[in-house]
Amino acid sequence: MSCTDSILGIEGLEVQRVDRGPIIHVWAKPKRRLDCIYCLQSPVRIKATHDRTLKHTRQGNQLMVLHVRVPKYHCLNCDRYFRHPIQGIRPRHRATECFRLEVFEAHDGGVSQRKLSVTHQIGSATVERWYQYHVKKRVSELSGRSCPLILGIDEHFFSRKQGYATTLVDLRNHKVFDVVLGRSEPSLRRYLTRLQGRERVQFVVMDLSETYRQIVQKYFPNAKIISDRFHVVRLVNHHFLKLWQQQDPVGRKNRGLLSLMRRHRWRLSEEQKINLGKYLDQYPILRSLYFAKQQLNTLLLVKHVRAKHAKKKLIKLTQLISQFAQSPAKTLAETLQSWLEPIVRMWRFSKSNGITEGFHTKMEMMSRRAFGFRNFENYRLRVLAHCGWNGVINRV
Ligand SMILES: [Zn+2]
Structure with a gap:
């Protein structure tokens, strides 16, 4: 390959003539x-x-048009006909693969179809078509991957018509593994029974949802469930606010008090502590509930604990739960008791579904930018191409 030929970046082609006008025209033919x-x-x-006329990558802001003389051969030996195949140029396309990839990458990076149709001199429908083509290619590159070892499961809203979807996230590699329409066992059954390598999954992080727990126990036989810290703390706070409502409906509506009650104890200043103390003195039951809740939350926030320490903490936690069981917070105690094992596992690990929630935000943005998706499969392709893929599309 000579210097001029190598600028084209297409193997096996020989440049014959270059014409540099407002558009660069290059004439080339196969070498042999x-x-x-x-x-x-x-x-x-x-x-x-x-002769084939193809758009090729832009050079110095100028469009390059490639004119290739492609021979059609006849084999004297076997009497068959074929065309000269050229790497990077696919049959019947009017642009080289490099050019299509360039358009895709620009559009993916946020350049609008309108702008691209000016700079690259192609129609906006073509930009869309090429975009879809590459998104599919990205997803097909993902199809061979195996089930993640640490899986995050959560639901998110898809559309008013089709309802919720389930997100499966590879928490170790910070990638979306898949999105599936539905959040109940019957709607996920078909997908999950076909899922390859389910038995490899070691841990599943999820919120305190009974449906997902049953799904995990059924379809991921070797996985241990870890509850998501954020959801557990939220559940506790939610129950506490309800109890407060029962004890003192007027005080519950006071925004200043609400802010004090919700905060972690260590985030309060001395003055705020005194103010809160004065209020709580009027309601002894609420007072004891408040302090129990604070203790519980402190326990729940612990992470990276060794097995020996976890045992000690477990004793404390069970004591607290039994204390709650005697109080008006009976339902909370029951829920915590039934999820005791996943909650205790939470101490040993730092993984949480924060990553999953972050992806949900990103997916929401994608959906909004597209003015909503009607077709779930298109949505899934888009999500996987943006949140699940981490490589380079092989040229050609
Ligand atoms: Zn032959």
């Missing part, structure tokens, strides 16, 4: 005659040639 692609014998004759 090929052997027969069917019988691999050499004597082929050129039956005809045809």
Whole structure:
């Protein structure tokens, strides 16, 4: 490959003439005659040639148009016909693969169809078509990957018509593994039974949802469930606010008090502590509930604990739960008791569904930018292409 030929970046082509106007025109042809692609014998004759005009990558803000003379061969040995295949140029396309990739990458990075149709001189429908083509290619590159070892499961809203979807996230690699329409066992059954390598999953992080717990126990037999810290703390706070409502409906509506009650104890200043103390003195039951809740939250926020320490903390936690069981917070105690194991596991790990929630925000933005998706499959392709893929599309 000579210097001028290598600028084209297409193997096997020889540049014959270059015309640099407002558009760069390059005339090229294959360097040598090929052997027969069917019988691999050499004597082929050129039956005809045809000219192909293709858009190629832009150079210095100028569009490059490639004119290639492509020979059509006839094999004298096996009497078959074939065209000269050129790497990076696919049959019937009017742009090289490099050019299509360039358009895709620009559009993916946020350049609008309108702008691209000016700079690259293609229609906006073409930009859309090429975009879809590459998104599909990205997703197909993902199809062979195996089930993640640490899985995050959560639901998110898809559309008013089709309802909720379930997100499966690879928490170790910070990638969306898949999105599936539905959040109940019957709607996920088909997907989950076909899922390859389910038994490899070691841990599943999820919120305190009974449906998901049953799904995980059924379809991921070797996985241990870890509850998500954020959701557990939220559940506790939610229950506490309800109890407060029962004890003192007027005080519950006071925004200043609400802010003090919700905060962690260590975030309060001395003055705020005194103010809160004065209020709580009027309601002894609420007072004891408040302090129990604070203790519980402190316990729940612990992470990276060794097994020995976890045992000590477990004793404390069970004591607190039994204390709650005797109080008006009976339902909370029951829920915590039934999720005791996943909550205790939470101490040993730092993984949480924060990543999953972050992806949900990103997916929401994608959905909004597209003015909503009607077709779930298109949505899934888009999500996987943006949140699940981490490589380079192989040129050609
Ligand atoms: Zn042949």
